[in-house]
Amino acid sequence: MDKYMLGDVGELHPGFSIDCVILCYYKKKIRVLLNKFDVSNYWQLPGGFMRKSESADEAAFRILQTRTGLTGIYLKQFHLFAEPSRTVMEQNLEYGNKMADGLQEAEWFMQRFISMGYYALVKYEDVQCIKKESEVMKWFDVNDLPPLYSDHNNIIKTALNTIRETLPIVPIGCELLPEKFKMSDLRRIYEIFLDKEIDRRNFQRKVLATGYIIQLEEIQSNSTYNPPILYSFDAEKTKEGVYFIV
């Protein structure tokens, strides 16, 4: 959660927060955007609270835009985190005291609050990390995470599991890859989410058989020796909504 920019605590919906798992594909890894305030020992997901005047989706889009400059991106609710034990009171107190006037006086803030998990699929180069002076923002490999605040580790794990279970209906490749991409990068993305090696030839054959992907005439220009073939998603076909089953 982001406890800056809270404004009047009385204007927030009680007992509820939003956490965003922002994922990109960069240098052969799936990465998640995390931030850490100077006063905290933990990294955390970009998040915040919902104002009484907002819907949850509006709040999530606002938080994302404020933190990454992104608008109109692929953003999905995936799970409501509501375990009674999820809010660690000591961590709340530390944050409440140090970070926002009035927050520690709001009764609900000192009790369990529930958090709607959203995941966003973005392109690495589109994201600006908009951070405050007293914080750091950084992309982390999802398979190599630092110590995280509260249940944020579980939130990230649940986001990855949700994507894995829904792979046939998530346009993961279109959202994470640039317009023109190499087949090896698309395969790598599936390998990370499925946590297994995928046979190169089988993958290529299956993926091309779906008709969702077009082989481009051009080749990657900066490669001179054995240049890789580039591919692109068929925009019309991908709208239909069922992707690959690999």
Added chain:
Amino acid sequence: MDKYMLGDVGELHPGFSIDCVILCYYKKKIRVLLNKFDVSNYWQLPGGFMRKSESADEAAFRILQTRTGLTGIYLKQFHLFAEPSRTVMEQNLEYGNKMADGLQEAEWFMQRFISMGYYALVKYEDVQCIKKESEVMKWFDVNDLPPLYSDHNNIIKTALNTIRETLPIVPIGCELLPEKFKMSDLRRIYEIFLDKEIDRRNFQRKVLATGYIIQLEEIQSNSTYNPPILYSFDAEKTKEGVYFIV
């Protein structure tokens, strides 16, 4: 929401409720379970509040068991309803005054509250409608609904849309049909969710080609003339999690 059985309002998580879209397939229709209290003009989804000692999933399972006697069923979070305009204060006041002592005094109850939508897929014959003296419970065709409380119409519509969009990963047939079923009933379920007629032969061919369905030797015993062939889901295969794309 079910405002009976609330117990101490102070023990409830503020600003949050749960609504369950319980779906079955009966006599060629997809049906949703609704209840209506004598004092109300509106039908509503079975629902309730989350106790401070519960997770959202625990609360949803408790509500379902209390209302239908069902345990261990297919129950999924599908959307958080959090539009600022969703709670109609007049309706809340009416309910609050008539139905639970102390509820109208809880500050959050008189403001917008957000609701986690769950959908459940059940078999018609497994459900007992457990109702109070002062209420009615009834199955309604999802395409022929009565006037509904608050945004419950939208909650049902969103549940159906969610299922339609995720059909390749929802075991809709296994959950809604009896162990042995006719191909025409499985097709009918897909026709209702997809809101279109499906060609009988193509459907049968595609469905059998997936290997998820076994044709049984036996035929329906009460039919003497041109008895229909019965089918069953392959329990092992359906665990793998990708169903039909029709």
